[in-house]
């Protein structure tokens with residue numbers, strides 16, 4: 141979950157006007173290269189009558205500073221100003237019982253006003269920033285399935301109360317076939333008091349990906365702003381997002397995602413300078429820009445941070461650009477992986493993903509999805525990720541498959557990928573290698589796990605190839621014949637030939653490589669986690685037994701034999717290991 145620290149009390153008073161423009165945070169070492177915005181940075185602008193132009197710049201005005209919730213009807217209500225709430229004595233059982241309705245403290249959420257105030261957690265300087273008078277309008281799209289009533293309402297109220305009205309074309313609530321009676325009976329009626337709120341009821345459960353697409357297809361604003369259905373938008377959250385999209389329609393702008401505590405419902409700010417990143421096998425995470433990089437590059441708290449990937453739920457994107465990119469892969473089901481897909485697509489096909497520190501939105505982080513998955517959860521997420529890997533990762537998909545256990549080998553059907561691959565071609569997107577080098581250079585992505593000569597330590601001999609057989613020879617690091625790679629898919633590979641546990645003329649055979657052929661896969665080092673006693677061995681595992689690669693003392697031959705942790709002729713080392 142999210143790395144966070146407590147809200148510090150900050151003055152809520154309006155600040156005086158000084159013009160400042162966000163700068164890009166751009167430590168070169170992190171691939172946060174500056175965008176080629178310069179020429180497009182200025183646009184034709186006309187004045188808007190809803191916001192007084194700034195005296196310094198008649199084309200721009202200050203972000204919305206008046207937060208109507210800051211003089212709440214009831215300042216002493218529970219949770220007011222984002223304060224933590226305590227379950228009243230005697231109500232603990234009830235609170236506990238209701239937890240599972242949303243996998244957070246639903247009881248407390250119901251106590252808190254749906255339009256509570258929260259602290260303005262923006263860094264100093266944000267309130268003085270100017271945005272263009274003619275920003276595009278946005279459709280705010282929130283999809284939900286069986287969302288908790290008070291939380292859903294608080295999400296909508298926070299958008300209505302803390303956004304300049306003329307920028308909100310509509311709020312589209314996409315009901316992903318919810319089953320709860322309170323939603324069926326009351327939601328349409330409640331929302332009918334807000335002309336800008338429209339509800340789309342899906343006829344079957346589609347999952348958040350296709351639910352968002354249904355929202356996008358029905359949206360009439362210029363920009364799509366997606367939000368989860370358990371958020372609280374902070375003051376001035378919207379304008380900085382729309383400003384970025386306005387300046388460059390290929391920018392995808394994300395707010396800083398703050399924490400609504402699942403236990404006490406307090407609104408907590410988060411550490412600055414965090415990028416959205418992923419680790420293998422495609423797990424989303426946040427990584428803090430190291431303090432020395434921040435210092436050396438003079439990065440300010442208000443500087444925009446470029447991200448290899450987005451968290452997924454909260455972002456603004458130009459509507460036409462979203463459709464030009466082919467939206468999400470509609471073959472993604474229910475939950476998961478769509479943030480990776482869109483992130484790779486955006487970066488590799490000419491766009492950028494940014495976190496805008498002056499835009500802040502709270503989100504309830506939960507330990508588990510509170511709704512059920514139509515099919516097995518693990519399989520659903522895995523299937524989504526495989527689709528993403530197969531379309532976008534090129535040769536690096538082996539790193540995805542090589543980390544953790546994957547179900548594809550067990551015949552998981554991921555569906556047809558032709559359209560997605562054709563889309564990538566049509567858009568002339570760059571390679572994943574380009575993405576790694578330019579957008580995410582600090583990701584460790586060695587294309588193989590180990591390589592160089594493969595030496596039998598006890599014999600001091602190396603494996604060499606002779607036509608389609610493998611033999612032991614004196615080691616010669618300069619000999620091409622002795623060069624092997626140990627791949628993430630566990631092949632011992634010499635060019636397109638793979639070491640097979642098949643005896644051939646008294647030694648072992650080389651077989652044409654085939655990533656799917658389990659009969660060519662060897663366990664070595666960390667893949668031997670299941671057999672820690674065999675860590676330096678080269679283990680071949682078939683359904684019946686473990687066999688190990690063994691060098692022959694007197695001859696130059698290789699064989700496979702019953703594994704023996706004490707057998708020195710079964711211990712092997714590659715020249716180089718690329719893993720941590």
Ligand code: LR7
Pocket residue numbers: 283284285286287316346347348351367368369370397424451452453454474475476477478479503509510511
């Ligand atoms: O079948 C579904 N139908 C839906 O409409 C499943 C979910 N949903 C709705 C759901 O009600 C919610 O509003 O979709 C939204 C997101 O679902 P969550 O809140 O269960 O997801 P999450 O917050 O656990 O997960 C993050 O990753 C997801 C991957 O698919 C989505 O991209 C979420 O939007 C995303 N949330 C965020 O980015 C907020 C920050 C969390 C992090 C990291």
Ligand code: MN
Pocket residue numbers: 368369370453503504
């Ligand atoms: Mn969420």
